[in-house]
Amino acid sequence: MVSLLMExxxxxxxxxxxxxxxxxxxxxxxxxxxxxxAMREALGKLDGRLS
Incomplete structure (x- = not known):
């Protein structure tokens, strides 16, 4: 349950x-x-800022 809440x-x-x-x-x-x-999503947000 805790892992799911974090996710x-x-x-x-x-x-x-x-x-x-x-x-x-x-x-x-x-x-x-x-x-x-989650890592891909985070890097995608970063990439959008750096472009």
Whole structure:
């Protein structure tokens, strides 16, 4: 569930509260896996700015 929330771009502090993690660093360290589609999208946005 937490991974899916992160993938859906729910803000980390909200995911932290839902998962009842004591610290957002735990949420980010364990569950914030950059997936290939997200990386492509991010690079596409960057490319649009640099062109």
């Amino acid at each position: 859906l771009r729910v803000p980390p502090h909200v995911v932290q509260a839902i998962a009842r993690h004591a610290d957002v660093k735990i949420t980010l360290k364990v569950y914030a896996h950059a997936n290939l589609d």
